[in-house]
Amino acid sequence: PIGNLYDLPTTLGVASDTVAVGSWTPLLAAARYGHHDAVWYLLDLAGQSADETTAPAGEWTPLQLAALGDSVATVDLLEARADAEDCWEALDWAAWAGRAAAFRVLLDKLRARRPEDWLDRVSSVVQSAAVGGDRGIVEQLLDEIAGRPLDTPRGRMLLAVAARAGHLDVVRCFLERGADPLHRDDRSWSALHKAAAEGHAAVVATLLDRIPPGHSLRTGAGDQDPP
Numbered sequence: 001p002i003g004n005l006y007d008l009p010t011t012l013g014v015a016s017d018t019v020a021v022g023s024w025t026p027l028l029a030a031a032r033y034g035h036h037d038a039v040w041y042l043l044d045l046a047g048q049s050a051d052e053t054t055a056p057a058g059e060w061t062p063l064q065l066a067a068l069g070d071s072v073a074t075v076d077l078l079e080a081r082a083d084a085e086d087c088w089e090a091l092d093w094a095a096w097a098g099r100a101a102a103f104r105v106l107l108d109k110l111r112a113r114r115p116e117d118w119l120d121r122v123s124s125v126v127q128s129a130a131v132g133g134d135r136g137i138v139e140q141l142l143d144e145i146a147g148r149p150l151d152t153p154r155g156r157m158l159l160a161v162a163a164r165a166g167h168l169d170v171v172r173c174f175l176e177r178g179a180d181p182l183h184r185d186d187r188s189w190s191a192l193h194k195a196a197a198e199g200h201a202a203v204v205a206t207l208l209d210r211i212p213p214g215h216s217l218r219t220g221a222g223d224q225d226p227p
Contacts, residue, residue, distance in 0.1 A: 031062035031078065034071025039078065063090045067106060070099035079109050087113075088121055095125050095141070098132035107140065119145055123154065130158050130174075133167035142177055149178055156183040163191035163207065166200035171207070181210040182217065192217055 030038035039062065063082045066074040067090040079087060087110050094103040115121060122144045129138045142150075149155065159179040162170040171191070175181060184190045192211065195203040211217050 027062050028060060028065055031074055032065035032069050034066065034069040034074050036071060036073040036077060039066075039074050043077075043081070061086050061089070063087065064093050067091070067094040067099060067102040068097050070094075070097075070102045072101050072105050075102045075105050076109075079106065084110070084113060084115060088125075092125050092128045095134075095137050096128035096132045098134035098137065100134055100136055103134075103137050104140070107144075119148065123148060126158060127154075127161060130161040130167070130170055131165055133162070133165060133170055135167075135169040135173050138170050138173050142173070150174060151178055151180055156180055157185075159183070160185065160189075160191040160194050163200070163203050164194035164198055166195070166198060166203055168200075168202050168206060171195075171203050175206070175210060181207050182215065184217075190217055 027039065027042045030042060061082070063075065063078040063086050066078050075090070079090075082090070087106060091103065091106040091110060093099075094106060110121075111118070122141055126138065126141045126145070129141055150158065155174075156179065159171065159174045159181065160183075162174060181191060190207075192204060192207045195207060208218070
């Protein structure tokens with residue numbers, strides 16, 4: 001275990017802005033595990049350089065890892081030094097992982113920045129939230145885009161994503177908000193097919209309750225081989 005924060009670079013044997021383990025810097029490690037004080041010290045040691053909080057395309061940033069760790073204090077500290085794109089990526093990861101506390105902080109911070117593409121960007125995060133399975137996150141996103149119905153190609157896909165992942169509460173949420181349980185994709189598979197293929201019995205039962213007797217989804221008419 002690491003003791004005094006001011007011994008951190010010596011303990012690790014590296015400077016704060018160099019690679020420590022694989023491609024991870026000490027800052028990335030501290031951010032991932034929510035060590036707010038260590039993050040603060042490492043940023044201070046580096047002169048709070050913007051370079052410390054950014055990363056090449058396709059690589060983790062401290063803010064994104066802090067979002068996965070669900071540390072509100074760490075997210076709050078790093079968000080102030082992050083650009084908008086990094087914040088959106090971090091929000092997406094928080095939604096995907098179901099990290100509700102970090103998600104709420106990031107959504108509030110992004111809203112305060114007043115981006116012109118707010119509705120489009122929020123809409124793009126809903127799919128990750130469907131995978132993450134936190135109904136509260138999904139509902140907050142849907143509330144933000146209340147003017148955009150789920151009876152759209154993206155909306156119909158969202159129900160299938162949640163069904164395949166087995167997130168019963170999220171499936172119910174999408175259904176309550178108007179998602180179409182009768183929709184089939186280009187292979188004629190519906191949300192029901194995908195839930196059944198993964199063995200999610202409770203989701204299957206919930207979807208069947210929304211499908212009329214005699215409908216092709218109950219009889220198997222029009223089905224194709226699994227995708």
